[in-house]
Amino acid sequence: MNHRVWAILRREYLERVRNKWFVLATLLVPGLLLGLTFLPILLAGQEGERPLTIAVVDRSGGELAERLRGVLAREDVAVRAFRAGDEIETIGDLRAVLADDLEAARTTADAYLLFPSDVATFGTPAMITVSEIGVRERTLRLATQDAVQWLRARRAGLQSGAADALLADVEMRIEPIDPESERSDVYQFIGFLFAMMLYGMFLFYGQMVARGVLEEKTSDIVEILVSSVRPWEMMLGKIVGIGAVGLTQVGIWGIVALVLSSFGLAGRVGDFIGAGAEFAQMAFPWSILVFALLYFVLGYLMYSAVFAAAGAMLTSEQDIQQVLVPVMIPIIIPILIVAPVMQTPNRLWIVATSMVPLFSPILMPVRNAVTYVPPWQNVTSVLLLVGAIWLAAWIAGRIYRVGILMKGKRPSIPELVRWMRHG
Amino acid sequence: MNATVAGPVVRMRGVNKAFGSNHAVRDFDFELPRGTVCGLLGPNGAGKTTAIRIMLDILGPDSGSVELLGEPVNAGVRERVGYLPEERGMYQKMKVGEHLAFFGAIKGMSRGVARREAGRWLERLELGERADDRVETLSKGMQQKVQFIATILHHPELLVLDEPFSGLDPINSELLREIVVERKREGATVLFSTHMIDDAERICDRVCMIAGARKVLDGTLAEVRAASGRKDVTVVFDGDRGWLAHPSVESVTDHGRRAEVRMREGADPQALLRAAVAADATIERFEIAEPSLREIFLERAGARGLPATELEAAMAAGEAL
Numbered sequence: 001m002n003h004r005v006w007a008i009l010r011r012e013y014l015e016r017v018r019n020k021w022f023v024l025a026t027l028l029v030p031g032l033l034l035g036l037t038f039l040p041i042l043l044a045g046q047e048g049e050r051p052l053t054i055a056v057v058d059r060s061g062g063e064l065a066e067r068l069r070g071v072l073a074r075e076d077v078a079v080r081a082f083r084a085g086d087e088i089e090t091i092g093d094l095r096a097v098l099a100d101d102l103e104a105a106r107t108t109a110d111a112y113l114l115f116p117s118d119v120a121t122f123g124t125p126a127m128i129t130v131s132e133i134g135v136r137e138r139t140l141r142l143a144t145q146d147a148v149q150w151l152r153a154r155r156a157g158l159q160s161g162a163a164d165a166l167l168a169d170v171e172m173r174i175e176p177i178d179p180e181s182e183r184s185d186v187y188q189f190i191g192f193l194f195a196m197m198l199y200g201m202f203l204f205y206g207q208m209v210a211r212g213v214l215e216e217k218t219s220d221i222v223e224i225l226v227s228s229v230r231p232w233e234m235m236l237g238k239i240v241g242i243g244a245v246g247l248t249q250v251g252i253w254g255i256v257a258l259v260l261s262s263f264g265l266a267g268r269v270g271d272f273i274g275a276g277a278e279f280a281q282m283a284f285p286w287s288i289l290v291f292a293l294l295y296f297v298l299g300y301l302m303y304s305a306v307f308a309a310a311g312a313m314l315t316s317e318q319d320i321q322q323v324l325v326p327v328m329i330p331i332i333i334p335i336l337i338v339a340p341v342m343q344t345p346n347r348l349w350i351v352a353t354s355m356v357p358l359f360s361p362i363l364m365p366v367r368n369a370v371t372y373v374p375p376w377q378n379v380t381s382v383l384l385l386v387g388a389i390w391l392a393a394w395i396a397g398r399i400y401r402v403g404i405l406m407k408g409k410r411p412s413i414p415e416l417v418r419w420m421r422h423g
Numbered sequence: 424m425n426a427t428v429a430g431p432v433v434r435m436r437g438v439n440k441a442f443g444s445n446h447a448v449r450d451f452d453f454e455l456p457r458g459t460v461c462g463l464l465g466p467n468g469a470g471k472t473t474a475i476r477i478m479l480d481i482l483g484p485d486s487g488s489v490e491l492l493g494e495p496v497n498a499g500v501r502e503r504v505g506y507l508p509e510e511r512g513m514y515q516k517m518k519v520g521e522h523l524a525f526f527g528a529i530k531g532m533s534r535g536v537a538r539r540e541a542g543r544w545l546e547r548l549e550l551g552e553r554a555d556d557r558v559e560t561l562s563k564g565m566q567q568k569v570q571f572i573a574t575i576l577h578h579p580e581l582l583v584l585d586e587p588f589s590g591l592d593p594i595n596s597e598l599l600r601e602i603v604v605e606r607k608r609e610g611a612t613v614l615f616s617t618h619m620i621d622d623a624e625r626i627c628d629r630v631c632m633i634a635g636a637r638k639v640l641d642g643t644l645a646e647v648r649a650a651s652g653r654k655d656v657t658v659v660f661d662g663d664r665g666w667l668a669h670p671s672v673e674s675v676t677d678h679g680r681r682a683e684v685r686m687r688e689g690a691d692p693q694a695l696l697r698a699a700v701a702a703d704a705t706i707e708r709f710e711i712a713e714p715s716l717r718e719i720f721l722e723r724a725g726a727r728g729l730p731a732t733e734l735e736a737a738m739a740a741g742e743a744l
Contacts, residue, residue, distance in 0.1 A: 003528065003529075004529045007525060007528035011514075011521075015516065015517060019516075219512035219514070220508070220512030221514060222512070223481070223508040223511070224506065224511065224526070226481050227481055227501065227506035227508070228501055228502070228506075228529045230498075405481070405482070
């Protein structure tokens with residue numbers, strides 16, 4: 001790398017890193033991500049902390065309230081009998097009684113639960129809520145179901161202990177024969193995060209390269225530059241300089257993540273995705289991270305070369321979307337198929353697609369996160385990708401060389417082919 | 424400065440360049456001796472900018488060869504050249520000082536030296552206070568001066584300036600002319616294109632004229648004038664006027680006592696003077712004038728079948744700037 005490339009690289013890097021938008025975006029993106037992740041948790045947490053009171057009208061014999069009380073005690077839900085309900089047989093009766101003195105009904109309980117007399121056979125319980133019960137509706141449903149099933153088991157003649165055993169939760173573990181090949185939901189979460197971040201970074205920084213080239217064209221700086229610097233030097237300096245901005249941003253995010261995780265962030269994220277303890281305790285998946293970084297760097301080099309050529313073809317701001325959309329398609333496709341890739345990462349078509357250089361920068365990090373990828377696949381995809389970078393740089397360099405001095409009309413496809421041939 | 428090169432600073436041989444069916448430069452031969460200031464003249468669209476771009480290896484010629492400072496254009500040579508294009512861009516968001524340091528750095532200067540030199544030049548061009556301002560806050564004329572500094576910052580041996588004075592107010596364009604002449608005194612070779620012939624007559628040692636993609640004139644001012652081979656005579660006289668029909672005269676504009684005489688090509692004005700004296704006319708004044716560059720240019724361009732009125736209009740427009 002000579003002093004010209006270095007000077008361009010340095011300028012691209014410093015001008016962008018010093019820019020207030022860079023600082024803002026770097027702070028805002030994790031802030032937004034954290035906000036989106038934690039706001040629901042915090043809100044849900046507050047909802048969960050409010051104690052509820054359920055008033056029960058049991059026409060079936062009086063055992064259900066007791067059973068419910070036992071189950072719901074852990075959930076901070078108080079259960080009491082609804083005394084005023086001797087005449088109540090149907091949900092309509094219940095509604096009428098509550099409507100008589102709604103104020104009193106509200107102060108007494110949050111919800112009124114009616115077990116009709118035939119609930120032990122085919123009758124169904126019913127509930128009227130007088131204040132919002134929010135996300136704990138599910139808890140109440142499960143507890144009510146448990147209570148009715150327990151009553152039915154008892155009525156069928158089971159002892160109390162036998163009924164408990166019958167109703168105890170049954171969970172099944174499923175493990176593949178090769179424990180390496182499937183990983184927990186935590187890794188699915190990481191894989192998805194990689195896909196989204198790589199997608200966002202490729203698009204963002206790719207467009208930054210294209211816009212940077214266009215800016216130099218429209219402002220006529222390019223004319224002065226090409227008298228001192230070869231086009232390939234300009235392209236290399238710009239791509240590497242902007243890439244360094246991207247790495248800086250990733251680095252800052254990495255440090256923020258490490259600092260936050262030392263404050264127990266991992267556990268809370270884990271809670272949210274339903275794998276709390278495991279997430280908090282798992283060893284940090286360095287190898288997966290290294291793969292993601294490697295594919296980020298290589299993928300960026302390939303895509304940004306194409307973006308640079310696209311920028312050189314542009315002659316005005318208005319053309320940007322028309323020219324850039326086709327270039328963005330290879331980056332968008334992996335996101336469209338990321339769900340099947342995460343669910344069945346070792347299917348033949350997925351393995352094949354994930355090694356295609358156009359898609360591998362996003363799909364391989366995802367597969368490496370969610371499954372065990374044989375080394376030959378990683379090595380092959382990296383080699384293919386390096387080859388693709390070389391090819392992209394060669395083609396892009398030729399288009400760039402002619403394109404940056406081009407004004408007026410955007411080139412047609414045959415013209416582009418001519419540029420590539422004669423460059 | 425590299426004093427080992429004795430030959431011409433620029434040497435172009437048989438250069439052709441066409442864009443599609445449009446020939447921008449035809450059979451262009453050009454040599455620029457070291458230490459001269461050369462004006463590249465011609466109306467808009469004549470091919471000046473294309474010739475310069477080929478000279479600096481920004482465009483490849485379709486045929487022909489280019490050497491700068493005695494070598495085919497390479498990275499080392501490029502660093503010894505300063506180029507101010509007609510279409511000048513700047514990084515609008517950069518600070519002026521940073522901008523200059525950047526252009527110094529791509530020419531191989533260390534950042535410290537580049538910054539120091541930039542500061543010195545900014546002072547001289549009355550922009551010393553603006554080094555830490557963003558380029559976009561500068562007026563167009565100020566930006567033009569900063570671009571000029573970026574072109575000369577690294578002490579280039581060859582300065583190529585495309586329309587350097589256009590758009591500047593008289594004071595600033597005089598200042599830049601001064602600097603161009605000063606660069607020349609320090610050994611630099613300067614080529615600048617212009618469609619303002621007066622610029623060329625004032626500071627050039629040489630001129631090269633392009634019209635319709637071809638070179639029509641090339642040489643020192645004296646050579647160019649001499650080569651035109653035609654003289655104009657202004658006579659103030661009394662008495663007989665028959666001698667004005669002398670065979671060496673092509674045309675006469677007669678103002679009574681004063682006549683402006685256009686001589687035939689190659690004719691000797693002294694023969695006309697002898698004829699006048701022989702005819703007993705009283706000669707008060709007999710002045711031989713070499714034609715101006717403008718006239719030579721129009722004549723040469725016209726000889727190539729170019730529409731003289733269009734050229735005249737183009738030159739006049741240039742002068743008006």
